[in-house]
Amino acid sequence: MSEAQTPSLEESVTESTEEGDEVESAEIPINGLVLEHCEGRCRFILPADLDWIDLWPQLQVYLAGQEHLWSETLPVDCVCGQRLLDQSQLQQLADALSEHQLRLDKIITERRQTAIAAATLGYSVQQRELPPLLVKEADREANAAANPLYLKTTLRSGMEIRHEASVVIVGDVNAGASVIAAGDIIVWGRLRGVAHAGAKGNLGARIMTLEMAATQLRIANFVARTPDPPKPPYPEVAYATPQGIQIAPADAWAGSLAVSEAP
Amino acid sequence: MGRTIVITSGKGGVGKTTASANIGVALAKLGRSVVLIDADFGLRNLDLLLGLENRVVYTAIDVLTGQCRLDQALVRDKRLNKLVLLPAAQNRNKDAITPEQMRQLASALSKHYDYVLIDCPAGIEAGFRNAIAPAQEALVVTTPEIAAVRDADRVIGLLEAYRIRNSHLILNRLRPAMVAANDMMSVEDVQEILSIPLIGIVPEDEKVIVSTNKGEPLVLAESPSLAGRAFMNIARRLEGEKVEFLDLEAASGGLFSRIRRLFGAKG
Numbered sequence: 001m002s003e004a005q006t007p008s009l010e011e012s013v014t015e016s017t018e019e020g021d022e023v024e025s026a027e028i029p030i031n032g033l034v035l036e037h038c039e040g041r042c043r044f045i046l047p048a049d050l051d052w053i054d055l056w057p058q059l060q061v062y063l064a065g066q067e068h069l070w071s072e073t074l075p076v077d078c079v080c081g082q083r084l085l086d087q088s089q090l091q092q093l094a095d096a097l098s099e100h101q102l103r104l105d106k107i108i109t110e111r112r113q114t115a116i117a118a119a120t121l122g123y124s125v126q127q128r129e130l131p132p133l134l135v136k137e138a139d140r141e142a143n144a145a146a147n148p149l150y151l152k153t154t155l156r157s158g159m160e161i162r163h164e165a166s167v168v169i170v171g172d173v174n175a176g177a178s179v180i181a182a183g184d185i186i187v188w189g190r191l192r193g194v195a196h197a198g199a200k201g202n203l204g205a206r207i208m209t210l211e212m213a214a215t216q217l218r219i220a221n222f223v224a225r226t227p228d229p230p231k232p233p234y235p236e237v238a239y240a241t242p243q244g245i246q247i248a249p250a251d252a253w254a255g256s257l258a259v260s261e262a263p
Numbered sequence: 264m265g266r267t268i269v270i271t272s273g274k275g276g277v278g279k280t281t282a283s284a285n286i287g288v289a290l291a292k293l294g295r296s297v298v299l300i301d302a303d304f305g306l307r308n309l310d311l312l313l314g315l316e317n318r319v320v321y322t323a324i325d326v327l328t329g330q331c332r333l334d335q336a337l338v339r340d341k342r343l344n345k346l347v348l349l350p351a352a353q354n355r356n357k358d359a360i361t362p363e364q365m366r367q368l369a370s371a372l373s374k375h376y377d378y379v380l381i382d383c384p385a386g387i388e389a390g391f392r393n394a395i396a397p398a399q400e401a402l403v404v405t406t407p408e409i410a411a412v413r414d415a416d417r418v419i420g421l422l423e424a425y426r427i428r429n430s431h432l433i434l435n436r437l438r439p440a441m442v443a444a445n446d447m448m449s450v451e452d453v454q455e456i457l458s459i460p461l462i463g464i465v466p467e468d469e470k471v472i473v474s475t476n477k478g479e480p481l482v483l484a485e486s487p488s489l490a491g492r493a494f495m496n497i498a499r500r501l502e503g504e505k506v507e508f509l510d511l512e513a514a515s516g517g518l519f520s521r522i523r524r525l526f527g528a529k530g
Contacts, residue, residue, distance in 0.1 A: 057424030064423070099426075154458060156420030157413050174416050174456060192456075 032162030032180075033062045036147060037074060042102060045079040047162075052089055059093075061159055063100045065151030065169075075105035077126075082110050087117045094121075148183070155179070155193065175215055184208065190233075194218070203240045208250065212236040217245055265296075265373040268380050268501075269398035269427070273414030275385030277406045278435040281471055282494070283382035284312040286402070288480045289498030291346035295377040298337065300369065301351040302394035303384040304359055310350050313340060314478020322352040327364050333371055342483060347376075357389045362396035369397030378501075387421055395422060401430040402462065402497075407437055407448040412456055419459060431462035433497060438467045439511040463497035465490050466511050 033055075034045040046055065076097055085093070085107075094104040107118035108126045115127045148166040157176025161167060166183030177193035179185050182200045184207070191209035196218035198205025203220045211233035214226045219238065224245040226238075235250035270283045280303075287299045300323070301309040310316045321336035326349075333349075340346040349368070352359060365381075373379045383394035395401070401422050405415040415432075422430055434453055441447035450464055468490035474481050481491030482498075489509065496506045 057421055060424035060426075061420070156423075157417040159420055172458070176413055176417060 032160075032164075033059060034164070035062070035066060037070065040074065041105075042070075042074045042076040043079060044076050044097075044102075046081070046083055048081050048083055052085075056092070058159060058161075060096060061153055061155070062151070062161075063096060063102075065153035065171075067100050067152075069150065070101060073101045073103055076102045077106040077108055078104060080107060080109040080111070080114055083114070084111050085109075085114045085117060087121055090114075090117055090121055090123070094123075149181075154189070157193075181205070197238075198240070205240070207238040208235070210235050212238065212247060219245055265375075265377045265379055266400060267369050267373050267398050268378065268400045268402060269302075269383050269395050270380060270402045270404060271383035271391065271394065271418055271422070272385065272404040272411070273387060273418040274405075274411045277404050277411050278433075278465070278471075279385070279404050280308045280312055280382050281475065282402065282404050282433055282435065282465075282497075283309060283380055284480045285482050285491070285494035286498050286501070287346060287378075287380050288313075288340075288343060289482045289495045290378050290380075290501065291340070291343040292482065292495075293498055293502060294345065295502070296345050296375070297378045297380060298347050298349060298372045298376045300349045300372070300379065300381045302365070302381050302390065304351045304390065304393075305353065305356040306384065307351040307353050309382050310338070310348060311478060312475055312480065313346075313348060315340065315348055315350075316478070319348075319350045322350045323368060324352040324355055324359055326368065327360065333368070357384065357393065360393055362393050365393045366397045387418065391418075391421075392425075395425055395427060398427055399429065401427050402433055403430055403457075403459065404433045404435050405453065405457070406435050407442070407450075407453055409448070412448065412453055416457055419457060430459050432457055432459050433463045433465065434461065435465045436467045437464055437511065443512070461508075462500050463493055464508055464511065465493040465497075466509075 032047055036043050050058070078093065090107070097104050104123060106124045106126060107114065108128065109115050109118070110128050112127070115125045118125045148168060149161070149163040150168045151161065152170040154171040155161065155169060155173045155177040157174055159177045160180070162180045164182050166185070167179055167181040168186045168188070169179065170188045172189040173179060173187050173191050173193040173195070175192040178196070179193070180196040180199045182198065182202065184205050185195045185197045187209040190211040191214045193214065194216045195207045195214055197207045198220040201220050205219055207217055207219065211229050212226055213229040217224045217226055217238050219240040222240050222245050226247065236247050237250050237253040238245055238247045270279050272279050283299060287297050290297045299309060301307050310319055315338050318338050321331040323336065325331045326333050326336045337347040337349055340348070349372070369379050369381065381394050381398060384390035403415050403419055405411045419430055432454070434450055437450070438447055442449045450461070454461060466489050468488050470481060470488045471490060481487055482494050484491055487495060489511070493509055496509065499506045
């Protein structure tokens, strides 16, 4: 175990507390926006639970943060699920995508009205019915999304990134923003907001950042406040131990990792 | 086509309307034609600050419902003929207008004026979305307080999401003495969090209260106070001039810097 080998270098996190239990952590929904590309096409999955007005800013951040990842215009299949989209929203979506070299091509929806709106605008439509089969279909989609999310942007107050795998943010995560990932969270910048790694219960998940000034850290079902960041700041890593969340300087932690892999 | 700029902040009471009034008047003093749109439907204040309350006949709502023509609703400032105000309706609320209608108003006005300045209401709800809908640029007003900065951060994120990427920061009500004593966030602290270019630093000034009560914006004064000069400089920077930031430290700072300034002024 890493903490046994580098006890002197570890800073115990103040007021590290355990909250919630396995049941609760298993219920945390991480169905964020997903954009996956494969063989010259993109698949854009819209989360079901956000209102359009709240989804829209997130969608913009998400697209802006990913722009550098492809070089040619790609056609997009948009998976809308139960979400109801009218013509103007579809038009906004198409405009937003086209700004980032993406062309809205196909709408995959379970709602008849959305299908009609999409067809009217000239997009190809795939309409699915709602038999129990679909639940499995949705699960499969979620698992297919387990690529890391790489975002090159500053996450400002009010922004929330949720992802089924690890998340890399190149930029600051400001206070009031949150990142929730099933895997690790790496912030190449200042982490001032809330970070929740291993949100599906993975105790081996870590939070790594150049400046650990987080409002709150969560790993699986552990919650901790962070102490004031060191001055001048240096990169740090937060990880879970049976006693709670610990923070160690990145260089010391990396050294210990070479000897023993954390759980 | 004129420039359409929204003045916004998220948090209330940080000085959006004061900034709108003063920057509008300052631009008009620089010889530009300016229209100020009060987007705070139901809680209008801009007419008060400009001293134009008793001259409001029609409002933006009357224009949209066809009760009057657009030019009839514009209130001309008696002191500066380059400045007009499009008042908000006081007896309605934020739902009385849609983002599309705001766009129509602003685009009609930008054909005839160099600057269309929109005074945004506090909050991030319907009123905010109406106010930012027509804008290409934004001036984000904040004070050096943690709550105001947090809200400004949120607003900058939303502006980016609504594709207004040309945002500048106005840091209002700064008290250099408190910053020096480490009791207030400094310009650098605020900039480090918000990371958008700074266009003005306005010091705390009691004269703002007097000017508000009188309906005479600070920049109209014969010899404007420091805050008035700061607003004037913001207008000049909007015009593309390179203007040094005011030396607020020296203006309010210790005895030594005051003496130095005194000698500097005489010498």
